[in-house]
Amino acid sequence: MSEAIKLGLFTYDVKNGLGLIGYNVDEHEHAHIIVETSKCNDCSHMMCVWGCPAQCYNFRDQGLEEMKFQYEDCVECGTCYIMCDQGAVSWNHPRGGFGITYSQG
Amino acid sequence: MDDETDFDVIIIGAGFAGAATAFQLLKEGIEGDRILIFDRGEPIGSKNLTGGILWGRELDDFEEFLGNWEMDCPGIERSINHKKVGFLSSEDALFVEGRFASWDGTGGTEEPSQRASWSVLRAKADAWMAEKMEEAGIFVMAGMKIDQLHIDGLDPGSYDARDLTDPAQDSGTGAAQKWKVDNLPKELVDKIRNGSICGIVQDGDVMTSKVVVIAEGTNSVLTRGYHFDSMLHAQSKDDMLLGVKEVIHLGKERIDERFNCFAGDDERPPSGMAMELALSLYRDMSHEAWEKYPNTKGLYPRCGGFFYTNRDTVSCGIIVQLKSLPEGLHTYDLYQAFKEQPAIAALIEGGEAIEYGGHLCPEYGLHRMPHRFARDGAVVVGDAAGLVFANGMQIQGMNNALHSGKLAGKAIAACIADGDVSAKALDATYTKSLKASYIFRDLKRFEPATKFLNDPANFTWVPELVGTTANRVFREIGEEKVTAEKVLFGVRKEMRAKNKANKKGMSLFRMLKLALLGRKL
Numbered sequence: 001m002s003e004a005i006k007l008g009l010f011t012y013d014v015k016n017g018l019g020l021i022g023y024n025v026d027e028h029e030h031a032h033i034i035v036e037t038s039k040c041n042d043c044s045h046m047m048c049v050w051g052c053p054a055q056c057y058n059f060r061d062q063g064l065e066e067m068k069f070q071y072e073d074c075v076e077c078g079t080c081y082i083m084c085d086q087g088a089v090s091w092n093h094p095r096g097g098f099g100i101t102y103s104q105g
Numbered sequence: 106m107d108d109e110t111d112f113d114v115i116i117i118g119a120g121f122a123g124a125a126t127a128f129q130l131l132k133e134g135i136e137g138d139r140i141l142i143f144d145r146g147e148p149i150g151s152k153n154l155t156g157g158i159l160w161g162r163e164l165d166d167f168e169e170f171l172g173n174w175e176m177d178c179p180g181i182e183r184s185i186n187h188k189k190v191g192f193l194s195s196e197d198a199l200f201v202e203g204r205f206a207s208w209d210g211t212g213g214t215e216e217p218s219q220r221a222s223w224s225v226l227r228a229k230a231d232a233w234m235a236e237k238m239e240e241a242g243i244f245v246m247a248g249m250k251i252d253q254l255h256i257d258g259l260d261p262g263s264y265d266a267r268d269l270t271d272p273a274q275d276s277g278t279g280a281a282q283k284w285k286v287d288n289l290p291k292e293l294v295d296k297i298r299n300g301s302i303c304g305i306v307q308d309g310d311v312m313t314s315k316v317v318v319i320a321e322g323t324n325s326v327l328t329r330g331y332h333f334d335s336m337l338h339a340q341s342k343d344d345m346l347l348g349v350k351e352v353i354h355l356g357k358e359r360i361d362e363r364f365n366c367f368a369g370d371d372e373r374p375p376s377g378m379a380m381e382l383a384l385s386l387y388r389d390m391s392h393e394a395w396e397k398y399p400n401t402k403g404l405y406p407r408c409g410g411f412f413y414t415n416r417d418t419v420s421c422g423i424i425v426q427l428k429s430l431p432e433g434l435h436t437y438d439l440y441q442a443f444k445e446q447p448a449i450a451a452l453i454e455g456g457e458a459i460e461y462g463g464h465l466c467p468e469y470g471l472h473r474m475p476h477r478f479a480r481d482g483a484v485v486v487g488d489a490a491g492l493v494f495a496n497g498m499q500i501q502g503m504n505n506a507l508h509s510g511k512l513a514g515k516a517i518a519a520c521i522a523d524g525d526v527s528a529k530a531l532d533a534t535y536t537k538s539l540k541a542s543y544i545f546r547d548l549k550r551f552e553p554a555t556k557f558l559n560d561p562a563n564f565t566w567v568p569e570l571v572g573t574t575a576n577r578v579f580r581e582i583g584e585e586k587v588t589a590e591k592v593l594f595g596v597r598k599e600m601r602a603k604n605k606a607n608k609k610g611m612s613l614f615r616m617l618k619l620a621l622l623g624r625k626l
Contacts, residue, residue, distance in 0.1 A: 010390065012441035017351065017461030022151075045400055045432050047342075053349045053436045053463030061435075076152065077463040078324040079436075082342050082427060092270060092326055097147040097248035104352040104418065104460045105154045105180070105228030 014055045018073045022101035031071045032094040033080070039088035040067035047083035056080070075100050112141045112244075113521055115305055115314040117251045117327065119144035120153055120227070122487025122506035122513075123320030124234045127243050128167045129514020135521070137242025141314070143305075147248030150180075150231030153322070154464040155503065156348060156411050156420060158185060158379050159225045162218065163507035170241045171234075175220065175374050180230025182415035183366065183377025185222040193410060194385045197572030198448035204365075224377050224413040224420065225503065226352070254331055254483070255304035255311045259296045262309065264289060269297070269330030298332040301481035301527075316517045316526050317483040320510070323465045325489035333477050333485050342427040344473055346466040346495065349440045350411075350422025353456040357417040363452070364414050377414035381499055383558075384408045384423065385568035386442045387434070394433030401431035403606075407564040410443045412452065421453060424466065424500065429564075436463070466502065468495040470555055471548040478539060479531035486513045492539075494547050496555040505544045512538045553625035562619055566607050570596055 026032070033056075040046075040059065049057045054075045058068045076099055081091035093099070113135050116123045119142050127142050146152035159181070164174045175181055191200035207219055239245050253266035268289065289297075304313035319327050327333075361368050361375065369375035387406050395402040407429040413420045423443050425436055443449060469475070469491045478485050486492070487506035494501040516534035520526045539545065557563075574593045587595075601608045609615075 010438050010442040010445060012435075012437035012444075014437050017437070017458065020458060020460050021462065045398075047430070047432070050430055050432055050435055051347065051427060053347065053440075055435070055437070061433075075463045076324070077347065078465050079345075079347050079427065079463070082345055082465070090267070090270070091324075092252065092267060093145055093250050093324070096145050096250040099152070100462075101146075101151040102154055102228040102460065102462060103151070104226045105150060105231070105462075 018054055018075075021075070022103060023072070024098050024101060025072050026094055026098035030095055030098070032076075032092050032099065033069070033071045033074060034090040035067065035069040036088045036090075037067040037069060039086045043086050043088075048080040048089065051079040051083040053077060053079065110313040110315050111304070112312070112314040113139035114141070114316050114318060114517060115312065116140070116142040116318040116320055117305065118142075118320035118322055118487075118489070119146075119149045119235050119238070119245065119247075120231060120320060120322055120487060120506065121234075121503050122489070122510040123318065124231075124238060125163070125167070125507040125510025126318050126320060126486055126514045126517075127238055127510075128170050128241070129511045130518055131170070131241055131243070132167075133514060133518030135518055138244065141244040141246065141312070142238065143246050143249045143251050144235070145248065145250035146231075148232050149235035149245070149247045150228040153227035153231050154348070154350070154462045155225055155227045156350065156413065156422065156424070156500065157225050157227070157503065158413060159223045159503045160501050161221055161504040163504050163511070166511065170237050175217070175223065176372075178230055178233045180226045180228070180233060181374070182224040182226060184220040184374045185224060185379045185413075186220075186367070186376045187364070187378040189378065189380040191380070191382050192385070192568035192571045193382045193443075193446055193448065194568045194572045195389070195442075195446065197569075197576050198446070199568075199572050199575045200380070220374070222379065223374075224379065224415050226415055226418075226420075249307065251305045251307060252326055252330070253306035254302050254317060254327060255306050255313065256296055256300035257303045257482075259293075259300055261306040261311060264293060264297070266306075266330065270326050297330075299480075302331070302483040315482065315521055316531075318513060318517070319483060319485045319489050320487050321489045323467055323488040325485070328485055328489055331480070331483075333475065333480065333490075344467060344469050344491075345427050346424050346468050346500070347427055347436055347463060348422055348424045348466055349436050349463045350420055350461075351440075351444070351458045352415070352418045352420055352460040353453050354418045354459045355453070355456040359455070360414050360417065360419065366414065375416060378412075379414075380410075380412040382410040382412075383563050383568055384410050384443060385565055386446060387439065388565065390434060390438075390442065391431055394431050398432035401433075404429060404431040405561065405565055406430050406434060406439055407559070407561065408439055408443070410449070412449065418459065419453065419456065421449065426468070426559075466495065466500060467491040467493050468500075469493075470495075471545075471552050474545075474548065478536045479528045481528045482526050484513050484517065484531055484535050486510050492544055494544070494551070496551055496558045501547075508542060508544060509539060512542060551625070553622055557619065557622035557625065560619055560622070562610055562615070566600060566610055567619075570600060570611070573600075
């Protein structure tokens with residue numbers, strides 16, 4: 001057990017987890033979160049990346065040069081909006097009836 | 106009835122806070138067709154997520170609408186009569202376990218009042234509550250998001266609601282984020298911030314009411330945009346916890362057996378177990394992260410683990426203080442480490458995850474509690490107002506949501522009857538009763554406990570010290586025994602020698618200070 005932690009082997013299969021949730025994805029023009037990714041280049045911490053439980057933010061942690069954001073898998077928790085101190089995240093709830101649909105909650 | 110407004114009360118959000126407000130208004134004599142409640146979820150409940158345990162029997166007050174809710178509501182899962190708290194390190198687990206026949210179930214009392222906590226799944230519970238609201242004659246509108254309030258004398262077309270929550274163009278870095286609202290003409294900003302609220306705007310159409318109740322939950326866009334002061338906290342990671350959980354299907358019989366639960370009968374719900382844990386699973390992960398991202402060197406994630414039995418599933422997850430998250434660690438991987446800890450892994454063995462999710466939880470504490478719960482024509486209730494009792498290990502929000510909704514319902518009905526729904530009148534009734542209620546008294550009484558449970562020690566060396574000590578005390582190897590105290594100090598010595606941070610953190614002075622705080626639990 002302690003070996004595994006040392007090797008950094010705790011990797012949650014996010015895509016599998018997200019696959020368990022129902023979504024009604026809205027069109028791109030109605031994306032509920034808009035990220036001005038140009039502002040991310042100067043960010044020293046990428047706390048949105050570490051905080052987001054749905055891996056909607058992919059950046060240097062995935063070996064990418066530029067921030068890649070996608071709203072489709074968002075669980076609407078609001079973490080990114082709180083973590084971002086670069087003024088890059090514009091956050092709102094999706095339009096009524098769109099977005100995540102928990103069946104358990 | 107006075108019909109100069111479309112409705113008497115418009116409620117935004119059909120969670121527990123919004124529903125309790127609506128039911129209370131009915132009890133106070135407001136007609137169902139004068140109450141409109143919106144929810145952005147379709148079906149209602151589909152946007153909600155909890156850990157979670159509902160404490161207390163707040164729902165009893167709505168028996169006339171809800172009937173036998175503990176048996177009939179599908180999201181009210183099991184009555185908790187079995188509680189565990191403990192410390193979890195990567196190798197050891199130490200639990201303190203209580204089973205209470207008098208809490209219900211196990212051949213004990215049949216007195217319902219003793220059943221005082223339930224595991225809850227909100228998607229199901231909220232959908233059921235919405236049905237009950239409709240049956241009671243309240244207008245319920247699902248799948249509608251409200252992001253603009255109607256302000257007396259202000260043309261709703263004169264600004265875009267989205268501008269109220271966008272980060273400002275000129276936003277600097279650091280905590281001082283400003284909102285675009287600051288960049289609008291001053292007169293407009295004044296009206297948005299201080300004008301009298303008298304309805305909502307949906308797609309440009311105005312719907313008026315005497316009072317608007319904001320019950321949006323933890324991510325309250327409206328309190329941010331319309332300058333209730335919970336917005337000041339909601340944009341800061343200092344006051345927010347993120348919960349990450351899975352609902353894992355095990356089947357009812359397996360849960361009854363594995364957790365030694367009462368299966369339930371015609372009159373009593375099945376019983377269940379609730380477990381809350383301080384986690385120190387992240388030491389090695391953190392060290393690894395610091396090497397790669399030295400910015401946050403020294404920061405360990407402060408995480409609590411929770412594990413609750415539902416009817417045929419379990420809710421398994423962690424709650425992390427966002428300010429304690431170091432760079433390099435993904436929140437979902439923190440959850441994975443919890444899930445794989447041997448003591449937890451054994452509990453979910455053979456289960457299948459059926460849902461994953463994340464949800465924020467406000468943790469303002471008394472000293473950062475918002476003080477603006479009302480404006481002219483509007484009040485805030487539940488999570489949107491930050492009315493959550495959180496002490497690092499235990500989080501109570503749902504009972505507070507229900508209670509604040511009731512207080513709001515009473516106050517609003519009284520203010521409408523008096524013909525005065527100004528902030529002053531609403532503060533004199535709603536805010537005043539809120540501050541006199543158990544919600545605020547709890548926050549006050551347990552402020553030292555909050556300090557204790559937030560102490561970094563509880564997320565680093567305490568679980569290891571307690572775990573290793575217990576490990577040695579409990580192990581009989583047939584040799585001469587030493588007292589637990591001796592073992593404890595022996596373990597302390599080893600831990601201090603092993604690690605520099607421990608050496609400082611585990612000084613006698615620091616340990617004494619922690620113990621003194623711990624008395625206030």
